[in-house]
Amino acid sequence: MDAKLPPYLHRQDGQLMFEQVPLSSLAREHGTPLFVYSRAAMLDALSAYQRGLAGRPHLICYAMKANANLAVIETLVRAGCGLDIVSGGELERALAAGCEPAKIIFSGVGKTRAEMRRALEAGIGCFNVESEAELDVLDAVACDMGVRAPVSIRVNPNVDAKTHPYISTGLKGNKFGIAHERVVDTYRHAAACRGLSVAGIDCHIGSQITDPGPYLDAMDRVLDLVEAIEAAGVPIRHVDFGGGLGIDYADDAPPAADHLWQLLLARMDARGHGHRKIFIEPGRSLVGNAGVCLTEVLYLKPGEHKNFLIVDAAMNDLPRPAMYEAYHRIVPLQPSPAEPRTWDVVGPVCESGDWLGRDRDLAVQPGDLLAVLSAGAYCMSMASNYNTRGRAAEVLVDGDRTRLIRQRESVADQLRLERGLS
Template identity: 75%
Template sequence: MTLPGQPQLHLRDQSLYLEDVPLAPLAREHGTPLFVYSEGAMLAALASYQRGFEGRDALICYAMKANANLAILKLFVNAGCGLDIVSGGELERALAAGAPPERIIFSGVGKTRAEMTRALEIGIGCFNVESEAELDVLSTVATGLGRTASVSIRVNPDVDAQTHPYISTGLKGNKFGIAHDRALDVYRHAASLPGLKVVGIDCHIGSQITQLSPYLDAMDRVLDLVNAIEDAGIPLHHIDFGGGLGIDYKGDTPPEAATLWQQLFAKLDARGYGDRRIVIEPGRSLVGNAGVCLTEVLYLKPGEAKNFAIVDAAMNDLPRPAMYEAFHQIVPLEARDGRTAATYDVVGPVCESGDWLGRDRLLDVEPGDVLAVLSAGAYCMSMASNYNSRPRAAEILVSGNAARVVRRRETIEDQLRAEQDLSQA
């Protein structure tokens, strides 16, 4: 049997496998917490986008903020993807992964002059610009280097993505993009600046979107702007629709990527833009359901109001529940006969009441058992920290029956290496 939202995860002889790799031996060999990712699941998710874009002029740029492990970046680059970055550090990771600079898109609201300089020097494909002030600074940096920056302006269409408020980005109250009613004036300003070349328009309305209507609404508003901008004499080479497609965490039913893009292209064709180059930046939908986090049960702590299963993974490993009250399925690695299940809050050892991974879960577990936290491929390791001086977990990539370590477990020596003991100075 397979589990909802996890196409490569299945039970075999009462044990949990990812592809053809049993997970329990990985936990014993490499310790916990441990992240394990399926190469097959990532490539299958990408293939759905590629089917939707078949026969079209399109560039898929993986939004690497979702999970920036070098092995995963190289997997997508080798499969033909560009990369979407939001920092100078991500730029260096993208280059280390072999991404051609012209297939790198630089997004984000707070690019520094140093980041702009480095990106211009290596010749990235496009800056997705988010404010008039950023346009002015980028113009100054580019002219100082004797370079031309290709820019796409991110427009905020004021469309409700119907998702969690912390991951909604397309409303008037969000910090992202240029207001829809200001966009034409900002494009005119951009076209007048030295060192800039306007090449596109960008829109991204949020993350974990599970319905078609927000995309369709946003596309209509963006295409209205494309028409107005080009009527003003500013040609646009590409239209960037961002990412944001959701995944199945708890019975969620987002459209398949190929289905979504068939409908979006139907609208593009109907409005006369079907031959325009399309750029998208999916992240979570490529990696989220490809990963699990393995964690050992340390203690069972019964109480009058709650029972707690205390595990060795924590909010520093899996920040999403603490940040968004996000739901992840939690299942044992191995089924046990003859035991009685109970309802537990699954919590970590960090000294915060917000350190929980799952609430009110019916589990048949004992100390020493290992649990799998599902759909942990996106915004877990990429957001992990060393809070409480906890080392970040190891990461494993599986393909078929092979498993490779793609990040070793951190040590306390790794954490201390950059710090200065003043008594030794």
């Protein structure tokens, strides 16, 4: 029935199980659309990074933009992770999840003065600075507070990550980082600022990367810069290689995290940099395959050119197909007596872009339940209330136990902050 299932998903007597829990029972209990995450799958993905970096000074910071649910964050923090944040809101979530401030890294191109001030008050570990202008503002804020801000400058190495253009971040045409040829001068400037303390160097080239080649190219360029920066008299304490490792959505073949880091560490050793502390910021590769979205079949709408299978999940729940034409496998939760047909799986939102899967061979009838796989990253974190649709509930599975970790959002929840004319 299933060509391939992510870890911890399996069939038992025809029923789709996540760890030891039948997903159909969760759909009945909590309704649909429903996101379900496996704690074991998250920890297993993290352990591959921990094995790959064992024996080296390092800090793994989960890029929480991938999935910012408190229970997800707490799961990874309790397993030893720091957190990579990109907003003041994420900083408050990180602190609420119990992350040590010194293990928080603040990335992102548009940090405000208020966000900088709050992060300095909290005592975060490092700011990944994205522009010279941001560097000067952070210096001014830190001086005004009478503190020094630890900084790592993000380098744009002009390396093609060979991924979707919307999630490529390391080319000259992208908005991220400081151009390769300006980096040494920028470090000289940072070292001269009274409110800044240079801590490291940062590079992140994109997301959903499945080829080790771009990582190795970026590492060589970053190490070239480290040598040039230190030759200019500015010491570098850590090297931050970002994240971006892909997962298997549609027969993708990314390297295992431990294998990837064997390659990268060997390159660092060969160039004489094996002593340096390594920071990394994985997101999707920790949580992407640890989540599914459950949805109910509402209607079947055969047509002359296309057959449409209309479900209750939509682009506001799973934005990736509409945004990136992304592929997610879609499988039934249990066998159906229906005959297989080829369907476009679409949602109820009033947009032609509201689709979850095209040309899928499925045997379904109204009332059947489906699972959209590999939905743990960049789905709920990007969900919206378009069409005044409430965001889905979320459940965490741990063996044979389950926990509701986010209640379904109601219309009353959405209207609470609005004010009418009367």
